[in-house]
Amino acid sequence: MLFRGDRCLFRNVSFAVESGELLILEGANGSGKTSLMKAIVGMLELESGVLEWNGTPVGDQRQEFHGSLVWLAHRVGLKADLTLVENLNFEAALRPQAGDDMEVVLERLGISRLKPLPLRSLSAGQQRRVALARILMSDVSLWLMDEPFTNLDREGRALVLRLVKEHLGTGGMCVMAAHQDIEIDAPTKRVVLQ
Amino acid sequence: MWKWFHQLASPPYFYRIVPAFSAWLMVPGLALIAYGTYAGLFLAPVDYQQGDAFRIIYVHVPSAYLSMLSYMILAVAGGIGLIWRIKLAHAVAASAAPLGASFTFLALVTGSIWGRPMWGTWWEWADPRMMSELILLFFYFGYMALRSAIDDTAKADKASAVLALVGVINVIIVHYSVTWWSSLHQGQTIMAKGGPAMDPGMLYPLLAMIFGFNLLFGSLLLRRTRTEVLFRERRTRWVREMILSPEGQS
C-alpha cells in the first residue's frame, strides 16, 4: 500500500520477478507506475507491505540491493554541462561496472560521434541513449526502467527491446513501466495498476 | 505502562481522552496563575533595587522558560515521529511550534518592558538572555516557515523534524556563544533575576506562576494537538463515524 499525499495510490499489489524475466507495469498516466517503481528502489516508503531481494527484506541489505540495480528514470540523471565521456566516467564510480569498453558501447548505441559535445547540445533522444550507455556499462542484474521509450524513435525503441532481451538472456531481470504495448520475445509478467 | 503509551499513540484514543485530561491540567493551572498574579502584583514586597518594575518577571520568567521547553518538546516529538514513525508525535510537534513562538514573543515583550527602567532603552543588544530569546524566535520562524512551504503533510513533518533536531543542538550553542559575546561587550548593566537570594514573598508567587504556566501550556498543547489530529485524520473512518454518531456532535 502506498500513499501519495493523502491519496492511497494502490493496495494489494504483489509480484515476483525471477532471473531472466521481464515485469511490465501497465496503467494509465497517474495510476502510480512511477510511484511504485520509486517504492521499489526505496525512494518512497510503503505504508504497508514488504519488498524482498533474494529472499531477504531490502531494508536489511540496502547496499547490496542498490549495488545490483540500475535505475533509468524519467529524467535521465546526467549533467548537461559535461560531455558524454565525462558523464559516463562519473557514473563508473557510483555502481559496479562490467568493464566494457566505452567505445564499443557507444558504437552500439549509435552515439560515438557525439563524444566531445556537452550533453546540452544533444537532442532528448540522444541523451536517452547516453543513459542507456550508462546501463549497458554497469554490471548489475536488475534493470529498472521508467518509460524507457520516451523521446526515442522507432529504431531507438527496437534497440531498447533488443538490449533488454539480451540482458534477460544472460540471467538479468528487468522491471519496466510503460503505457504502450510492448512485445518482446522473452518470459514476461504484467501487473496492471488501476 | 507501555501498553498505555501504545494506546496513547492511537489517534482515536488520544482524541477521546484529551478533553478530560486537559481539564485536569487547565483548572489547577489557571488557579495557580490566578494566585500567582494576585500575590505577585499585590502581596510580594517591593524590590529594593527595581521598585515595582520587577513584577513583570511573574510573566517574563515563565514565558521564557516555556519558550525553551517548547522547543525541546518540538524537537523531541519530531525525533520520535521521525525514528519510530508515530504520527501523533508529529502532530504534537506541529502544535507546539506556534505555542512556543507565542511564548517566545511574550518573553521578549515582557523582557523589554522589564529592561526599560534599568537599561533606559527598549532593547539592549548586549543582554545575552534577550539575544538568545530573539534568536530562538528566529528558529521558530524558520521551523514554521519550512512547515508551511511543504504541501505534503508527511513530508513537512519529516523535514521539519530534521530541522528541529539540528536546531536543538544549535540553540544550546547559541546560548553559550551569545553569553560569551555579551561578556566581551560589557558596559551596560545586565539583568539579574531578582538580585541576591529572593525573598520568599517574591519567590512563592513566581513558583506558582511557573507551575501554573506549565500546566496551562500542557493543556493548551494537548487541545491544540487534538485539533491537529482531527484535521490530519479527517478522511479516516473513525472520524467520519464519530462525526455522524450522536455523541460525536459535541
Place this chain on the structure above:
Amino acid sequence: MSGQEHNMPGMLAGLVAVARRDLLLAWKRPGDVVNPLFFFAMVCTLFPLAVGPSAEQLTFSGPGVLWVAALLSVLISLHSLFLSDYDDGSLEQFLVSPQPLPLLGLGKTIAHWLTSGLPLVLVSPIVAITYRMPGSVVLVLMLTLTLGTISLSLLGAIGAALTVGLHRGTALLSLLILPLSMPVLIIGANTVSLAAGNETYSAGVWALAAYAVGALSLAPYATAAALRISNE
C-alpha cells in the same frame, strides 16, 4: 552479475567522484565561483559608503563587516548546491546508488567549500587591508574564515537539502540557515576583534575548530536524511 563484489567501488570512491565532478562543473561555469566573490567585495564597500569611511570606524568594524559579508556570500552560493542535481535527475541516482548517501553529500559539500569558502579566504586579505587591518590580524581573519566557512558549508548543505524542491526556496533557505550560523558568526567575528585589540583570541579559534569538527561528523547524516525526504 558474477563480478559484482569485485567491481563494487570502494566507500570513498563516490565521495571523490562527486567532488571531482562538481569541481569540473564549476570549472565550466566560472561565474558561479566568481560572482559570490564580487558580492563579498561589494558588501564590504557598502559599509564605508553607508556609515562613513573614518579610520577608527573601519578598524573597529572591519572584522564584523568582513565576517557578515562572508556569511552572506556563502549563503547566496548555497541555494544552488543541490538544485541542478535535483532538476536533471542526478539526485535520484545518488539515492539509488550503493554508495552511502552521507558521503556523496559530503563530496558535494567539499566541492562547494572549495569553490566558495576557500576563494573567500584567499580574497579576504585584499578587502581586509582596505579596512586598515594589520597583517597579524588578517591572518587570524583568514584562519577563522577558513574554519567558519567549512562549518557554514556543512550546515548550509542541510538547509539546501531541506529546501531543494520548494517553490521560493531561496528566501526560506536564508531564514533557516541564518539562525544556525549565528554561533559561527559571533565567535568568528569577535575572535578577530579580540586579535585586533591585542587580546588572547585562542579560545575562539578552538571553539570554531571544535564546531567544524562536530559539523563534519554530524551534518552529512542530516543532509542525507533531508535529501531523502525532499525526494519523496
